[in-house]
Amino acid sequence: MVLLNHTSVDSDTATLCDLATHLGHYLKQHGDINTGIALLTRASHSLERLHGPDHPDTLTSRANLALAYHWAGDLERAIALSEATLADRQRVLGPHHPATLTSRNNLAGAYLSASDLDRAIPLLTASLSDAEQLLGPEHPHTLIARNNLAGAYLSASDPERATPLFEMALADYERVLGPDNLNTLGARNSLARAYRSASDWARAIPLYEAALVDCERIWGPGHLHTLTARRDLANACHSAGDWERAIPLYETSSAGAERLLGLDDLNTLTARINLASAYRSAGDLEKAIPLYEATLAQAERVLGPGHPLTRTIRSNVETATRSDN
Structure with missing residues (x-):
């Protein structure tokens, strides 16, 4: 960061752009979203100056910046930049290039976050079809595309379409990548979410366990992967109404996130809001309200008052406060 601060943007080299990109990703994932976006913006502009607007590295930097806007909850900018990057990659690299497929998935993810399923699902369907034809049914990109499409159906409250795709994806991941691969574990978690959405606790909770x-x-x-798995199990127990089991899991998850990631990390904020919600569901407002309020103050400082998570926490504070009156 010191090197970048003492270097003129106009003199950025490809190496400095690479440094700005990696540092931008790191800061984005560890709570300093605004600085992360500023660094990724710098890398994108400098690479365009160095290589031109159509160079693959320039297009990749633009895709990275779009993902950062998505992460920050700025879906308007994320979608606009993702749409432009997809169009450029289709024009420069062709519609079936792996980078084009990645851009299509990224844009579909932004549409999903904006609850625009009418645009997300056709993109994901096309991505899966292209991946199957170009890469084969067992290629990792194909498996990811199938899992993403299943996730979109789940978001559309269509578990009947989502669940078979998740089951197929998990079986393929286990066969192709092995049971301990990170993508396999993610596919298992996705299938558990599908069962959970159908309130099929008998199949969901054992998968989370x-x-x-x-x-x-x-x-x-x-x-971090273990903290996430513990949180997911806690969420399932919470949804099943098993407060006695959910709350200790949430408490362990929250403490672990604070210790591993710090108070300002997005995962920590999420863990704390989950714990506060569990306290509220169990009727313990004396614990829930102070934790909500402290987490809201933290989210406003770290994410800003307009971030979707901040707005969600603020709504929870208001609801819990009304319940206490």
């Missing part, structure tokens, strides 16, 4: 055991065995109890 197995995922937590696997993560603890592979990465240890304090790893």
Whole structure:
């Protein structure tokens, strides 16, 4: 960061652009979203100056910036930039290039976050068809495309279409990549979400339990993947009305996120809001309201008052406060 601060943007080299990109990703994922976006913007502009607007590295930097806007909750900018990048990659690289397929998936993800399923699902359907034809049914990109399409159907409250795709994706991941691969564990989690959306706790919770055991065995109890698996199991128990089991899991997840990632990380904020919601569901407003309020103050400082998570926390604070009156 010191080097970038003491270097003129006009003198950026490809190496400095690479440094700005990596640092931008790091800061984005660890709570300093605005600085991360500024660095990714700098890299994008400098690469366009160095290589021109159609160079693959320029297009990749633009895709990275779009993902950062998506991460920050600025869906208007994320969608506009993702649409432009997809159009450019289709023109420069062709409609079937792997980078074009990635851009199509990224744009579909932004549409999903904006709840625009009418535009997301056709894109994901096309991505899966292209991946199957160009890469084969068992290529990792094909497996990811199938999993993404299933996720879109799940977001559209269509578990009947989502669940078979998730089941197929998991079976393929286990056969092609092995049971301990990160994508396999993610596919198992996605299938559990589909079962959970159908309130099929008898199939959902054992999958979440197995995922937590696997993560603890592979990465240890304090790893981010393990924290995520513990949170997912807690969410399932919470949804099933099992507060006695959910709350200790949330407490462990929240403490682990604070220790591993710090108070300002998005995962930590999410863990704290989950714990506060569990307290509220169990009727313990004396614990819920102060935790909501503290997390809201943190989110406003770190993410800004307009971020979707900040707005969600503010709504939860208002609801819990009304319940206490």
